[in-house]
Amino acid sequence: MRKLVINGGKPLKGEVTISGAKNSTVALIPAAIIAEEPVVLEGVPDIQDVAALIEILNDFNVKTEYIDGTLTIDPTEMKSIPMPKGKIQSMRASYYFMGATLAKFGEGVVGLPGGCFLGPRPIDQHLKGFKALGANVVDHDGAIYLSTDEEGLVGTKIYMDVVSVGATINVLLAAVRAKGKTIIENAAREPEIIDVVTLLNKMGANIKGAGTSMIRVEGVERLHGCSHTIIPDRIEAGTYLSVAAAVGEGVRVKNVIFEHLESLIAKMDEMGVKMEVGEDDIYVYPSTNLKAVNIKTMPYPGFATDLQQTITPLFMKANGTAMIVDTIYPKRVGHVPELNRMGAHGKVIEDIITFEGPTPLVGAEVAASDLRAGAGLVVAGLMAEGTTKISNIEHILRGYSNIVEKLQALGADITMIEE
Ligand code: EPU
DSSP: OEEEEEEOOOOEEEEEEOOBOHHHHHHHHHHHTTSSSOEEEESOOOOHHHHHHHHHHHHTTOEEEEETTEEEEEOTTOOOOOBOSGGGGGSGGGGHHHHHHHHHHSOEEEEOOOOOOOSOOOOHHHHHHHHHTTOEEEEETTEEEEEOOTTOOBOOEEEOSSOOHHHHHHHHHHHTTSBSEEEEESOOOOHHHHHHHHHHHHTTOEEEOBTBSEEEEEOOSOOOOEEEEOOBOHHHHHHHHHHHHHHEEEEEEESOOGGGGHHHHHHHHHHTOOEEEOSSEEEEOOOOSEEOOEEEEOSTTSBOHHHHHHHGGGGGGEEEEEEEEESSOTTOOTHHHHHHHTTOEEEEETTEEEEEEOOOOBOOEEEOSSHHHHHHHHHHHHHSBSEEEEEOTHHHHHHOTTHHHHHHHTTOEEEEEEO
């Protein structure tokens, strides 16, 4: 089993460059298969989720080439192969193959998603959207069976009962080749949705309104090849901003889009973290005398659920009681008991998380319950006196490109070991 070993308490200094966004990439890759020609994605992060998606593409008879962050996806000989079990279940985002295979073949069989356990993660809104477009949807033995009648998919108006990134993207994928117009109301507005729509439009789709809560899609007959550069990962950027505020002695986080990070920056500002925002970078000054704040996660542009676990260690450097309410995933609390093993005073009462600070952290053996909890433990490990050993790091490697190398370059004492 691989583990991360961190000897904490060392000040970090220098620059770190943010990779392409994981949550865009895992949608862009399935989106690319709808084209009838090769699609080139630039800035693809070197993460386990990408490796898993490439294997799934190859199982679909899609040719791929991945060199230095450039992924070429050639779907010209893709086959409609049912995938009720196996690799496809290894990651949650493989649910995007539902929308993508519906668009390409008018059918598909996709095993139900795995991924991080953050409490219940239903996909009812995805399925509601497919049905509204005229697909037949059967949920059987852990897989979703999708088919269409002779008429194929037909555009319609779909109101999303909850604001969902996954459902918005999945229904968009299905709708790009549907006959006529589809309108998605109460759509999610995350930057990753705009990124997927940018790719689809470059492929010849006709989509308007991405980034607002109403997206309109005019179906087209075919999609062609193109090339596209993925947006920077705002969650990875947010994680390194927390690292910089926690243990930095002057750290520049490069390749960021400030607008995507406004809710996090506002909170860090409220805590007293000193930052300087450049054109596409953010410089974080050494931080002392931080103040505890309250955080409520919301759909974009609210505070991202994916950043609540990674900012939490900063509360150990802050005076007062910090309170976190995660309205997206109220059960996303896996980091709390592990941080407590390191000396934190965290409580979870009726899904409300509180931390008392300041609290010195000490190294301990801890386990990553999910991707962002794991990243939070890395931040805590860098802060702690002594050695922290993190297990279950597969979660972390699913989503953070070269995390060990990037932190080492900043001066961190972190290694990956096999135990
Ligand atoms: N929801 C439903 N029904 C649905 C879909 C969602 O009730 O059909 C609920 C969910 O239970 C949740 C809320 O709607 O309470 C929002 O979920 P959403 O569908 O937006 O989440 P997702 O698309 O499954 C993506 C990211 C997550 C991120 C969430 C929220 C990807 C691959 N995953 O998940 O990222 O937390 O949006 O922003 O894009 C991560 O990166 O660590 C991660 C978990």
